[in-house]
Each structure stands twice: as structure tokens, then as C-alpha cells.
Amino acid sequence: MTVTFATSPDRYRHWTLAVDGPVATVTLRVDEHGGLVPGYELKLNSYDLGVDIELYDLVQRLRFEHPGVRAVVLTGGLDRMFCAGANIRMLAQSTHAWKVNFCKFTNETRNGIEDATEHSGQTWIAALNGTAAGGGYELALACDQIVLVDDGSSAVSLPEVALLGVLPGTGGLTRVVDKRHVRKDRADLFATRAEGFRGRTAMECGLVDAAVPRRSFEEEVARRADAAVAASARPSDATGVALTPLDRKDDGDAITYPYVSARIDRAGRRVEITVDGPRDAPPAEPAEQGAGYWPLAVTRALDDLILHLRTNEPELGIWVLRAAGDPGRVLAYDAQLREQAGHWFVNEVRHYYKRTLKRLDVTSRSLIAVIEPGTAFAGLLAELALAADRQYMLEGVYEDRDEAAVPATLVLTPSNDGLFPMGNGLSRLHSRFWGNDRDLEAARARFGEPLEAGAAMELGLVTLALDDIDFEDELRIVLEERASLSPDALTGMEANHRFAGPETLETKIFGRLTAWQNWIFVRPNASGPDGALRRYGTGRKGDYDPGRV
Numbered sequence: 001m002t003v004t005f006a007t008s009p010d011r012y013r014h015w016t017l018a019v020d021g022p023v024a025t026v027t028l029r030v031d032e033h034g035g036l037v038p039g040y041e042l043k044l045n046s047y048d049l050g051v052d053i054e055l056y057d058l059v060q061r062l063r064f065e066h067p068g069v070r071a072v073v074l075t076g077g078l079d080r081m082f083c084a085g086a087n088i089r090m091l092a093q094s095t096h097a098w099k100v101n102f103c104k105f106t107n108e109t110r111n112g113i114e115d116a117t118e119h120s121g122q123t124w125i126a127a128l129n130g131t132a133a134g135g136g137y138e139l140a141l142a143c144d145q146i147v148l149v150d151d152g153s154s155a156v157s158l159p160e161v162a163l164l165g166v167l168p169g170t171g172g173l174t175r176v177v178d179k180r181h182v183r184k185d186r187a188d189l190f191a192t193r194a195e196g197f198r199g200r201t202a203m204e205c206g207l208v209d210a211a212v213p214r215r216s217f218e219e220e221v222a223r224r225a226d227a228a229v230a231a232s233a234r235p236s237d238a239t240g241v242a243l244t245p246l247d248r249k250d251d252g253d254a255i256t257y258p259y260v261s262a263r264i265d266r267a268g269r270r271v272e273i274t275v276d277g278p279r280d281a282p283p284a285e286p287a288e289q290g291a292g293y294w295p296l297a298v299t300r301a302l303d304d305l306i307l308h309l310r311t312n313e314p315e316l317g318i319w320v321l322r323a324a325g326d327p328g329r330v331l332a333y334d335a336q337l338r339e340q341a342g343h344w345f346v347n348e349v350r351h352y353y354k355r356t357l358k359r360l361d362v363t364s365r366s367l368i369a370v371i372e373p374g375t376a377f378a379g380l381l382a383e384l385a386l387a388a389d390r391q392y393m394l395e396g397v398y399e400d401r402d403e404a405a406v407p408a409t410l411v412l413t414p415s416n417d418g419l420f421p422m423g424n425g426l427s428r429l430h431s432r433f434w435g436n437d438r439d440l441e442a443a444r445a446r447f448g449e450p451l452e453a454g455a456a457m458e459l460g461l462v463t464l465a466l467d468d469i470d471f472e473d474e475l476r477i478v479l480e481e482r483a484s485l486s487p488d489a490l491t492g493m494e495a496n497h498r499f500a501g502p503e504t505l506e507t508k509i510f511g512r513l514t515a516w517q518n519w520i521f522v523r524p525n526a527s528g529p530d531g532a533l534r535r536y537g538t539g540r541k542g543d544y545d546p547g548r549v
Contacts, residue, residue: 001037003049005307006246007057014042014051015058016077022070022229022236024062029077039093044084045076047135049102056109063120063348065240070232071225072116074143075127080154082126085134088164092533097314099521103169103513105307106135108359110142110170111506117144119351123228127221128208133157133196138168140208141175144228147221150199150211157196165525165532165544169517171509178505182206235344244291246304255308257301259294262309269483270318271309275302275384277325277376282336287345295333295380299353306359317487318366318479321388327378327411327450334379334415353380354420360387361422361498362510364491366482370475371408371453371462373397378411378450383420385410386428389494391462392475395453398468409450410461412443423506424499433460434500 009017013034018025028051030042036050062069076082086106091099116122126132126140128148137156140146148154158168158176167173173191176182182190186205190197199211212220249256253264263272278294286293291300309316323330340346360367369388371377377385385391397405418427426434433440443459453465466474482490495514499507520526526533530543 003036003053003308003311005053005056005304005311006248007054008245009058009061012054012058014047015054017058017062019066019069022068022232022234023073023225024066024069024071025073025075026058027075027077028083035087035090037090040087040089042087045078045081045136046084046087046090048087048090049105052102052106052109056105056112059109059112059116060352061243062122063116063352064243064345067235067238067240067344069122070234071228072122072124073127073221073225074124074139075221076129078130080130080151082128082130082132082154083136083139084131085136085138086169088533088536092527092536096521096527100513100518101311103517104362104510105311106170107509107513108355108362110139111358111509112355113142114144115351115355120348121232121234123232125221125224125228127217128154128156129217130154131157131196134160134168134172135170137196138170138172138175141172141179145210145224146208147210147212147217147224148199148202148208149214149217151214152198155196155198156202156207157194158191159194159196162192162194163532164536165523166520167512167517169513171505174505174508174512176207178508180206238344239287241287241290241296241345243300246300248301248304255305257297257305259298260301260305262305264313264316266316268318268479269315270320270479271313271316272320272322273305274322274324275376275381277323277327277330277381278333279329281329282333286336286340286343286349293349295337295353296349299349299356303352303356303359306356306363310363310365316365317490318368318482319363320479321367321369321384322372323376323378323381323384324374325376327376327409330376330378330381331411331413334413337380338415338419350419357383357387357420357428358423358506360384362495362514364487364494364514366490366494368392368479368482371410371456373402373405373408375408375410378409379413379415380420382410382412382416383428385462386416386432389497390464390478392471392478393453393456393462393465394471395465395467400468407452409452410456411450412447412461414447417444417447422499423504423510424501425504426501431498431500 013031016027030045032041032043035042036048113124117124124143126143126146131154132140158172160166160168176187202208203211255262259276261274283289337350367388369385369391371393394408396407416429439460456462457465525531525544
């Protein structure tokens with residue numbers, strides 16, 4: 001089965017969106033029979049990957065198509081049930097890789113909600129009209145505020161440890177203590193109490209911001225939404241930009257978009273990804289180009305391609321990254337993203353590109369950047385090279401090929417110094433030189449300068465610079481060697497190396513997903529024949545091996 005991440009509101013089966021001036025209401029009412037794959041029913045507003053694909057699309061459209069929206073109320077469409085979380089039967093029947101990628105995408109979607117509150121002036125408020133369990137409560141945790149109906153039965157809970165032998169995999173434990181600052185003993189009690197906490201107790205522990213009787217529930221939610229609207233700087237008179245369907249073509253082992261292409265080499269277990277620079281100078285009014293605005297078009301294509309390859313092509317463990325085109329035109333767009341950062345549309349494009357780069361950062365694939373003549377690794381596209389695990393650059397040109405070719409260059413700008421931060425809060429440039437301030441300052445001193453191979457090597461911006469006699473052979477050996485190594489070991493190694501520096505809520509969530517949850521998912525206590533995931537709903541508890549590892 002091939003999973004597609006492209007959807008639109010007219011195709012939603014599980015979500016509805018209602019916009020009333022500056023307030024949008026997003027309602028989850030899951031179609032029980034609308035599972036992405038056969039074998040389970042989505043009862044009690046439980047969700048699977050298909051439900052979350054729609055939510056991701058909805059979050060994106062709110063930011064681009066509804067600039068006037070300043071507050072988003074997230075609620076459930078079932079009586080006394082907000083969301084029961086990820087569907088357990090779906091998890092029990094899924095492969096290990098499916099479970100891990102499902103959790104990763106769901107995390108990224110939750111992070112997108114938090115990013116909208118922080119950077120778009122669209123404050124998300126969870127209006128829990130009933131019980132929010134597991135992933136349902138984790139969805140609420142991604143919101144800026146949580147209001148729980150206090151009706152004597154509705155509760156918030158994270159029952160995964162107690163019932164399923166796994167972790168709240170979309171950041172639940174981390175957000176409880178790091179974001180909501182719940183005391184660790186209370187968090188421990190909460191996470192091992194399958195039924196969770198109701199009303200006043202949940203509020204006193206800091207698990208929700210308010211617990212109000214049903215008669216006052218809508219009034220309290222509206223009050224908070226009005227306050228969020230008043231505090232937002234989101235424009236009230238802007239025209240939204242439609243996220244039109246992607247122009248994607250699949251032809252055997254080739255995938256193409258207007259500015260992005262991928263060529264699959266199955267024998268080498270790799271994919272060659274090329275991003276093309278713009279063909280024209282940037283427009284004076286970027287929003288007038290809509291979805292065709294080059295940075296937005298590139299970002300949407302990259303986002304779709306990353307998700308497609310990550311989900312549908314797990315054996316392609318090496319991604320070779322290239323950028324082609326005129327660096328000068330790339331730099332013109334790069335400057336525009338900085339100079340017009342205060343414009344709502346440009347701001348959204350910038351943060352979308354940031355989120356897409358973050359998706360690349362947490363992808364469990366080896367990333368190799370190749371910098372050759374005709375390259376356009378400049379400014380915002382230089383981030384792709386900096387995101388790579390290694391960078392290989394050709395010295396000079398291929399003597400036996402294009403006589404008119406000019407040597408490849410790498411161009412850094414102030415954009416590479418924090419316009420697109422990683423999950424650790426640092427730029428990729430700062431992360432590269434973590435603990436080496438002199439090297440960082442040396443790179444900063446050369447912003448705007450086209451750096452040929454020797455200079456890039458001297459500054460520590462590339463892994464290796466080779467002439468045309470050795471370049472292709474060395475690259476071939478590197479790729480073959482990489483393909484021969486354990487994918488599991490590489491995943492752990494790359495995740496450790498990419499996130500130097502400070503720990504953040506985001507790096508904790510993905511680091512723990514990569515290590516702890518990944519490990520727990522393959523343990524028999526959770527996924528074995530008598531594990532908790534498979535026994536859920538049978539009335540029998542998991543048959544646990546009591547040994548600690």
C-alpha cells in the first residue's frame with residue numbers, strides 16, 4: 001500500500017472546520033469505518049495515520065488560507081468524548097516501522113500546532129467536551145490552553161504505561177513535565193493511573209488550565225478565544241493564499257515536481273534528490289504569486305517528497321542531496337525572506353520551510369550533500385547542505401566535460417545564522433560548530449561570499465573537497481560503504497550527531513521516540529504474542545517479563 005499525504009477539506013472524513021471571523025473551530029468526529037487500512041474500527045474518536053494526515057493539512061491551510069484567524073478552538077464531535085487517542089487495534093496489527101513512523105509524523109503535526117501558536121498568532125485552545133485519553137490528551141497538550149468539562153465523568157489520562165506497556169509516544173510524558181511543569185511525583189502518579197484525573201484534580205495538578213461545569217463550558221472557551229484574538233498581531237484584512245494541489249508526477253523510479261525531483265536507485269538503496277533554483281527574480285509582492293512563489297513551491301514539494309519516501313520507501317536508506325541553478329537568484333529570494341519577514345505570508349513561508357528542514361533533521365536516513373559545478377547551495381538552499389551528515393565538494397570543474405563550467409561555490413548568508421532554527425534552538429551552522437566559537441565566527445565573517453572548495457574546506461563547511469580525478473570514485477565508495485552498514489546503528493548514530501548543544505522539549509520528544517519508544521515497540525512485553533498491545537480489549541493483562549534491562 002502506498003500512502004499519500006495530499007488531501008484537501010473537500011476530502012476530509014474525520015475533521016470539520018468552521019470559521020467565524022477571527023475564531024476557527026476545528027471539530028474531530030472520526031468516521032469509524034474510515035480507517036486508512038482494513039482491520040480495525042476507529043471507535044470513540046480514536047485515530048490512525050489517515051486522521052492525522054487530515055489534521056496536518058488542516059493546520060497548514062489555517063495558516064496560509066485564513067490569515068484573519070487568530071484563535072483556533074479544537075473540540076470533539078462525540079458526546080462526552082473528545083478523543084480516545086491512537087487506535088490500539090491499528091497499532092497491534094501494524095509493523096514496527098509503521099508504528100514508529102506514525103508516531104513521528106503525529107509528533108511533527110503536534111509541533112506544527114505549537115509553532116502556529118508561537119509564530120503565526122493563531123492560538124490553539126483545546127476545548128475538551130469529554131474524556132481525552134492517550135493520544136487524545138497529547139493532542140490537547142499541543143494546544144496553548146486546555147479547558148476540560150467538569151461533569152463528574154470526563155477525564156484526561158495517559159494510560160499507555162498502565163494498559164499497553166508502551167509510552168505516550170507523541171510527547172505526552174515530556175509535555176506534562178517540561179511544558180506544563182507538572183511536579184514529577186504527580187506526573188508519575190498520573191501516568192500510571194489508567195483512568196487519569198477528572199475535573200478539579202486535573203486542574204490542581206496543572207494538567208488542564210480550567211475545569212468548568214458543562215453549563216459554563218462554551219462561555220469559558222469563548223472568553224479565552226476572545227482574549228487570544230485581542231492579543232494576536234495576525235492581519236485582519238489580508239487575503240489568504242490557496243494551497244492548490246501539488247503538481248507531482250510519478251514515473252517508475254522517478255518523482256518530479258516543478259522545482260524538486262527524485263531519482264531512485266534501488267540496487268544502491270539510495271535516492272538522488274535535486275532542488276532547482278528559481279527561474280526568475282523574486283516578485284515585489286510574494287503573496288500575489290500564491291502557491292507558485294518559489295520558496296513555497298519548493299517547500300511543499302520537499303515536504304511531500306520527504307513524507308512519501310520516509311513512509312513508502314523504507315529501504316532507501318541514503319538520500320543524496322543536490323541543488324542546481326543560479327545562486328544569485330536563490331540569494332535574491334533569500335534576502336526577500338529576511339527583508340519582508342514582517343509580512344504575514346512571507347512569515348508563513350519562512351516557518352514552513354523551517355518545519356520542513358526539521359522534518360529532514362529527524363528523518364532516519366543518511367543525508368549526503370554533493371556540491372558540483374552548477375550548484376545552487378546558497379542561502380536558504382545551503383541549509384540542505386548543512387542538514388546533511390556529510391558534504392562532498394568538487395574542486396574546480398570536470399575537465400573532460402563542459403568547458404564553460406565554473407567551479408562550484410557555497411554561499412552562506414545571515415539566513416543560515418538562525419532564520420531556520422533546528423529543534424535544539426540553534427542554527428545548523430551553530431550546531432555544526434558547537435563549542436568552537438572561533439570557527440563559527442570565521443564562517444560568519446564570510447557571509448555573502450561565494451566560497452569555492454578550498455575556502456569551504458578551510459572553514460570546515462564541507463567534509464571533503466576533491467578534484468575531478470578522485471571525486472566520483474570517492475563518492476561511489478562512500479555511498480557503497482554507507483549502504484553496507486547497519487541501518488539501526490546508523491539511525492542511532494545520526495540522531496546523536498545531528499543535535500549537538502542544548503536539549504529542548506522538541507529534541508527530548510524525538511530523541512526519546514527514536515530510542516525509548518523504538519526499543520519498547522519491539523519488546524515482547526508490548527508487541528509479543530502475549531504483550532499488552534495484543535491483549536488490549538480481551539480482558540487479559542499483558543504477560544510481562546519482570547526483568548529490567
